[in-house]
Amino acid sequence: MTTTSEPPLQLTAGVQLVRPSSSLGVLARPKGDTGWKSWLFTVDHKRIGIMYGAAALVFLVIGGIEALLIRLQLAVPGGNVLSEDAYNQVFTMHGVTMVFLVIMPMAAAFANYLLPLQIGARDVAFPRLNAFSLWAFLAGGIFLNTSWFLGGAPDGGWFGYAPNSGLVYSPSNGMDFYALGLQIAGIASLVSAINLITTVLNMRAPGMTLFRMPVLTWMLLVVQFLLLFAIPVITVALFLLTFDRLFGANFFNVAAGADPLLWQHLFWIFGHPEVYILILPAFGIMSEVIPVFSRKPIFGYPFMVFSGIAIGFMGWGVWAHHMFTSGMGPVSVAAFSLSTMFIAVPTGVKILNWLATMWGGRLRMTTAMMYSVGAVAMFTIGGLSGVTHAIAPADTQQTDTYYIVAHFHYVIFGGSLMGMLSGIYFWWPKMFGHKLDEKLGKIGFWVLLIGFNLTFGPMHILGLQGMSRRIHSYAADSGFNLWNMFATVGSFVVALGVMLFFWNIGVSRRRARGAPPVGPDPWDARGLEWMTASPTPAHNFDRDITVTRPDEFWHRKWRIGPDGEVKRIARAADVAHDGSATDVHLPSPSYWPVVVALGLPLVAYGLIYNLWITGLGALLILGGLYGWVFEPPDDPEAHDHHDDHDADGSDDSGNGASGGGASSNGDGAPADGDGARELAGVGAGLAASTAKATGAQP
Amino acid sequence: MSEVANPPPAVTAPAGAGHASAAHPPTNTGMSHNKVAMWLFLGSECLLFGALISVYMFAKSRLPAGEIGPLDVFDIPFTSVSSFVLLMSSLTMVLALSAITRGEERGFRVWIVATALLGGTFIAGQVYEFTVFYNLGLGYTTNIFGSAFYTLTGFHGAHVTIGIVMLMSALVANLRGRLGPRNAETVELIGLYWHFVDIVWILIFTIIYLFPQ
Numbered sequence: 058m059t060t061t062s063e064p065p066l067q068l069t070a071g072v073q074l075v076r077p078s079s080s081l082g083v084l085a086r087p088k089g090d091t092g093w094k095s096w097l098f099t100v101d102h103k104r105i106g107i108m109y110g111a112a113a114l115v116f117l118v119i120g121g122i123e124a125l126l127i128r129l130q131l132a133v134p135g136g137n138v139l140s141e142d143a144y145n146q147v148f149t150m151h152g153v154t155m156v157f158l159v160i161m162p163m164a165a166a167f168a169n170y171l172l173p174l175q176i177g178a179r180d181v182a183f184p185r186l187n188a189f190s191l192w193a194f195l196a197g198g199i200f201l202n203t204s205w206f207l208g209g210a211p212d213g214g215w216f217g218y219a220p221n222s223g224l225v226y227s228p229s230n231g232m233d234f235y236a237l238g239l240q241i242a243g244i245a246s247l248v249s250a251i252n253l254i255t256t257v258l259n260m261r262a263p264g265m266t267l268f269r270m271p272v273l274t275w276m277l278l279v280v281q282f283l284l285l286f287a288i289p290v291i292t293v294a295l296f297l298l299t300f301d302r303l304f305g306a307n308f309f310n311v312a313a314g315a316d317p318l319l320w321q322h323l324f325w326i327f328g329h330p331e332v333y334i335l336i337l338p339a340f341g342i343m344s345e346v347i348p349v350f351s352r353k354p355i356f357g358y359p360f361m362v363f364s365g366i367a368i369g370f371m372g373w374g375v376w377a378h379h380m381f382t383s384g385m386g387p388v389s390v391a392a393f394s395l396s397t398m399f400i401a402v403p404t405g406v407k408i409l410n411w412l413a414t415m416w417g418g419r420l421r422m423t424t425a426m427m428y429s430v431g432a433v434a435m436f437t438i439g440g441l442s443g444v445t446h447a448i449a450p451a452d453t454q455q456t457d458t459y460y461i462v463a464h465f466h467y468v469i470f471g472g473s474l475m476g477m478l479s480g481i482y483f484w485w486p487k488m489f490g491h492k493l494d495e496k497l498g499k500i501g502f503w504v505l506l507i508g509f510n511l512t513f514g515p516m517h518i519l520g521l522q523g524m525s526r527r528i529h530s531y532a533a534d535s536g537f538n539l540w541n542m543f544a545t546v547g548s549f550v551v552a553l554g555v556m557l558f559f560w561n562i563g564v565s566r567r568r569a570r571g572a573p574p575v576g577p578d579p580w581d582a583r584g585l586e587w588m589t590a591s592p593t594p595a596h597n598f599d600r601d602i603t604v605t606r607p608d609e610f611w612h613r614k615w616r617i618g619p620d621g622e623v624k625r626i627a628r629a630a631d632v633a634h635d636g637s638a639t640d641v642h643l644p645s646p647s648y649w650p651v652v653v654a655l656g657l658p659l660v661a662y663g664l665i666y667n668l669w670i671t672g673l674g675a676l677l678i679l680g681g682l683y684g685w686v687f688e689p690p691d692d693p694e695a696h697d698h699h700d701d702h703d704a705d706g707s708d709d710s711g712n713g714a715s716g717g718g719a720s721s722n723g724d725g726a727p728a729d730g731d732g733a734r735e736l737a738g739v740g741a742g743l744a745a746s747t748a749k750a751t752g753a754q755p
Numbered sequence: 756m757s758e759v760a761n762p763p764p765a766v767t768a769p770a771g772a773g774h775a776s777a778a779h780p781p782t783n784t785g786m787s788h789n790k791v792a793m794w795l796f797l798g799s800e801c802l803l804f805g806a807l808i809s810v811y812m813f814a815k816s817r818l819p820a821g822e823i824g825p826l827d828v829f830d831i832p833f834t835s836v837s838s839f840v841l842l843m844s845s846l847t848m849v850l851a852l853s854a855i856t857r858g859e860e861r862g863f864r865v866w867i868v869a870t871a872l873l874g875g876t877f878i879a880g881q882v883y884e885f886t887v888f889y890n891l892g893l894g895y896t897t898n899i900f901g902s903a904f905y906t907l908t909g910f911h912g913a914h915v916t917i918g919i920v921m922l923m924s925a926l927v928a929n930l931r932g933r934l935g936p937r938n939a940e941t942v943e944l945i946g947l948y949w950h951f952v953d954i955v956w957i958l959i960f961t962i963i964y965l966f967p968q
Contacts, residue, residue: 182788182791183788183792247799250799251792251799252792255788255791255792255795258782258784259784259786260782261783285795285799286798286799286802287802289799289802289803289806290802290803290806292803293803293806293807293810294806296906297810297906300902300906301902304895305896306895307814307896307898307899307901307902308810308814308899308902308903308906310899313819313898313899314817314819314898314899315814315899316817319813319814323806323810326806
C-alpha cells in the first residue's frame with residue numbers, strides 16, 4: 058500500500074528531512090526527524106527494527122527477573138519466596154514473555170532492519186502497516202503485563218491448557234489477559250508476516266533472484282509463512298477460550314461433553330510451527346555470521362535454503378509429539394514419533410553445513426562468531442535431547458519433568474537467544490555506527506555460556522531423577538537439593554552475563570563519541586546491507602544495486618583467481634554507497650498506525666471490565682482506519698514537482714518501494730495527481746490485513 | 756561488477772520525462788503489493804476457517820444424546836435460498852468489476868449496490884435464522900453444538916458484514932469521484948475478498964447444513 062507515488066524528499070546524508078504539511082488528513086502530518094515524535098510516528102523500517110529490538114531487550118529484563126524469582130524459589134527445598142499462586146503466575150509470565158515478547162520481537166527486529174537491506178530495497182512493502190505491527194505488539198505486551206497490577210497475571214502456563222485455564226480452575230482475570238494479549242500480539246505478527254512476504258516477493262533489487270538471497274532472508278521468509286498460517290490457528294483457540302471465559306460458551310466445558318484435547322491440538326498446531334518461528338531467524342543469523350568470520354562462503358547454500366524450507370513444511374506434521382501421554386492412541390503416537398525423528402534430518406544438515414563452513418576457514422573469533430559457534434553447540438545439545446523425546450516410550454518418562462525444561466532452554470536460550478546476541482554484536486556497527494567492545498563482549502559471552510550450562514545442564518539430571526515441571530517446591534529428601542542449588546547459582550551467572558551485555562552497550566556508546574566512524578563494512582562481510590554507510594542512511598542505498606550472484610558485495614571487493622587465490626580488487630569504502638544521495642523517495646511518517654494500535658488494548662480491557670471501553674476502542678480503531686485510508690501514503694506537499702524518479706529508467710528500478718505501486722496500476726499519471734487511487738488500494742489492503750475493522754474505499 | 760547501469764541519481768531530473776518506465780517491471784512478481792498482500796491474507800484466512808470448521812465438527816460429534824442438535828433446528832430450504840442469494844452476489848460482484856474496468860461507472864454503481872444488497876439479504880436471513888433457533892431453545896451457551904454453530908456462522912457473518920462495509924465505502928468513494936476505472940484493482944481486491952467469503956459459505960453450507968448427522 059504505501060509507497061506508491063513517492064514524493065521525493067530532500068535528503069542530506071543519513072538525515073531525513075520531512076516537510077511540514079497539513080493537507081488531506083484530519084490531522085497534520087507528523088514532522089521532523091529528531092525527538093520522540095519522529096520515533097513514535099516513524100514508518101522507517103530501520104527505526105521500527107531498532108524499536109522492536111529495544112522493546113525485546115526490556116521484556117528480556119522483565120522475563121529474566123521472573124526467571125530469577127523461579128530459581129530463588131527452587132534454590133532450596135520447601136522454598137517460600139513465592140506463594141503457590143504467585144509461583145504459577147511467575148512461571149506462566151516467564152514463558153509467555155520470553156516466547157512472545159522477547160524472541161519473536163527480537164526476530165522481528167532483525168527482519169525489519171535487515172530484510173529490506175539484504176534484498177536491496179528502499180523499505181518494506183507497507184511501511185505504515187509495519188509501524189502498526191510494532192505498536193500493536195507493544196500494546197499487546199504492555200496489556201499482558203498490566204495484569205500484574207489488575208488482580209493477578211495469567212497462571213495457566215504459557216500453553217494455557219483448557220479447561221485448566223477456564224473459569225473454574227483459573228478464576229482471576231489473568232487468563233483473560235493471556236487470551237486477549239496474545240490475540241493482539243498475534244494481529245501484529247500476522248500483519249507483519251503479510252508485509253514482509255510481500256516485500257521479499259515484490260521488492261528485490263534487479264538481479265536479486267530468490268536463490269541469490271542471503272540465507273537469513275530465506276529463513277525470515279520461511280518464518281513469515283509459518284506465522285501466516287500458524288497465527289490464525291492460535292487466533293481461533295484464543296477466541297474459543299475467551300468466549301468460554303467471558304460469554305459462557307462450552308468449547309472446553311467437559312461437563313457439556315467437550316474434549317480437553319481440543320485445546321491441546323489447536324495450541325500445538327500453532328505451537329510447533331512456533332518453535333521454528335523462534336529458531337529459524339537465529340539459524341539465518343548464524344548462517345550470515347559464520348561465513349564472514351570463516352572467510353568462506355556458506356557451505357552448501359542450496360542445502361541451507363532447502364533444509365530451512367523443509368523444516369518449515371515438516372514443522373506442521375509433528376505437533377502431537379507434545380501430546381504423547383495424552384492418550385490419543387498408538388497410531389497417532391507412532392506417526393508423530395516418526396515425523397519428529399525425520400525433522401531432525403534437515404536440522405542436522407544445517408549443523409553439518411555450519412561446521413563445513415568453518416572447516417578450513419581462517420577463523421576470526423570475534424564476539425559475534427563466538428556467540429554463533431556457541432549457539433551451534435548449545436543447539437546441538439538441545440537437538441539431541443529433542444530426538445530422545447521423539448522416541449515415545451522415552452518421552453513418556455520425560456514428559457512434564459525438568460528434562461523437558463532443559464531441552465527447550467537449550468534450543469531457545471542456547472540456540473535462538475545466543476544466535477540473536479551474535480546478530481546484535483554483528484550488525485551493531487551497521488545500526489549505530491560503532492562496534493560493541495570486543496573484550497567485554499567476549500567476557501560476557503563466557504560468563505553467559507558458563508552460567509547457561511550451569512543452570513540448564515543440571516536440569517537434565519533433575520528431570521531424569523523425576524523432578525516435575527511447574528512444581529512450587531520439593532521435599533528435602535527428594536534428592537533434588539544439590540542440582541537445584543547449582544541451577545540457581547547458574548541463573549545468577551546468566552544474569553551477570555546479561556548485565557555485562559547491557560554495560561557493554563553503554564561503555565561502547567560512550568567510547569564511540571568522537572572516535573572515527575567505523576565505515577560501511579567493519580567485518581569484511583558479504584551481504585548487501587554492508588554496501589551502504591553505517592549507520593544506514595534513511596534512504597538505505599544511494600542507487601539501485603544490480604545483483605549478479607550470491608554474496609554480491611563480497612565479490613565486488615575480492616576476486617578469485619584461476620588457481621583459487623583470493624585477491625582484493627577494491628576497498629569496501631570504494632564499493633559501498635556513502636549515503637550522500639539527496640533525492641530519494643521515502644514514505645512519510647503517519648499518526649494513524651499508533652492510533653489504531655492504541656485501540657486494540659482498549660477493546661481488550663473493555664471485554665474484561667466494561668463494554669463501553671470496548672466501544673471506545675472500536676471507535677478509535679474505526680476512526681484510525683478511515684484516517685489512515687484518507688491519508689495518502691506520502692505527503693503530497695512534500696513533493697518537489699521537478700523530480701521524476703523513473704526518468705532514467707534505472708534509478709530505483711525493480712524497487713517496488715519507490716516505483717512499484719504507482720506503475721502497477723498501469724498508468725503513468727503524475728504521482729501526486731491521483732492520490733485517491735492508491736488511497737483506495739490502501740483501504741482494501743488494510744481492511745484485509747486487520748480483518749477486525751472496516752476498510753474504507755474513499 | 757560495477758554499476759555502469761546506475762548513474763548517480765540526478766538531483767533534478769529533466770522535467771516532463773516519462774513517468775512509469777517500461778524498462779523494468781514494477782514489482783518482481785508483476786503483481787501489485789496490494790494484490791500479493793490480499794492473496795496472502797486470504798491464505799491465512801483459510802486456516803482461520805479451517806480451524807473453526809474443524810472445531811465445529813469436533814464439537815458436534817461430542818454433543819450428548821438427547822440435547823438439542825442440528826437436526827432439531829436446521830431449515831434446509833430456507834438456508835438454501837439464502838445461500839443462493841449469497842452466491843448470486845458473487846455474480847454481481849464480477850459484473851461490478853467488469854463495469855468499472857470498462858469505465859462504465861453507472862453500471863459499476865448499480866452492480867456494487869446489488870452486491871451489497873444481496874449480502875445484506877444474506878445477513879438478514881442469518882439474523883432471522885439465529886432468532887428462530889434461539890426461540891427453539893438453542894442459545895449460545897445451551898450446549899456445545901450451540902457454541903460451535905453460532906461461533907462458526909457468526910465469524911462468517913462478520914466477514915460478510917465487513918465486505919458490505921467495504922462495498923459501500925467503494926460506492927461512496929466513487930460518488931465522490933475518488934474511485935474510478937484507474938482504481939479497478941481496488942474493486943478487484945474487494946471482489947477477491949468477497950468471493951473468498953462466498954467460497955467459505957459453500958463449504959459451511961455443505962459440511963454443516965447438508966450433513967447434519
